[in-house]
Amino acid sequence: MRKSQLVALSALFGAMTLLFTVVLTVYIPETRGYFNLGEAGVYLTAMVLPPLWAALAAGLGSALADVVLGYYVYAPATLVVKASEAFVASLLLRKLSGVKLGKAPGLAASLAVPSLMAVVGTTFYVGSTELYLAPPVGGVLTLNLSAIVWLAAAILFAAYLVWATLREVGTSQTLLSLAAGGALMVLGYFFYEQVVLGVAAIAEVPFNTMQVLVGMTIASLAERRLRAYLLSESIRSA
Secondary structure, eight states: OOHHHHHHHHHHHHHHHHHHHHSEEEEETTTTEEEOSHHHHHHHHHHHSOHHHHHHHHHHHHHHHHHHHTOGGGHHHHHHHHHHHHHHHHHHHHHGGGSOOOSHHHHHHHHHHHHHHHHHHHHHSOEEEEEEEOTTTOSEEEEEEOHHHHHHHHHHHHHHHHHHHHHSSSHHHHHHHHHHHHHHHHHHHHHIIIIIIOSOGGGGHHHHHHHHHHHHHHHHHHHHHHHHHHTOHHHHTO
16 A cells, blocks of 8 residues: 555544544543543554554544543543554554464454443443533433443344354454453553552543443444455555
């Protein structure tokens, strides 16, 4: 892939990551941070772009989202953490694409990831939740979430992942790669909040974990359309 194409795609996916991040947020008072859908943008960026370009697009897009939303104190950490997350996910996606892992790891992840989503969701996201919507919609949307919603979502997601794993090659590699990047993100923010900001960093771990799980869900649903990019030698070798 030519450099001009990489620049254009990086700009596009950086903007997409920013949009995913600001479109819907939930403020977390304990850490002065917020829950968002930005992980979906980071993972989609990692699927399409080679590691360095993915890091640039995801890092800048996510950091700009912090600035746009007024979370300036998080912007420097976000630049580093999200760039590192995208780099690791993109690198592993490409390194593992030629590795034969079989169906077992993918099936195990297909059950583990939705199960974790159900546990985190039913523990921390049940009851009334206020979602802040970005312009032009704007305003606050109040949702009443029950445990049944999370259990149903987890079952549907698990069914899709099992189907995708059995039907296609590469699902195991994708889930493992995105999970590795997500773990780095959770640890990165925990370190920044605990050491630099001096806030109750442990309070945001479940929220960041849910961001990873939601991001993996969205990215997994889009994976089939992006598989041509994942398997493209020109992108992998760029």
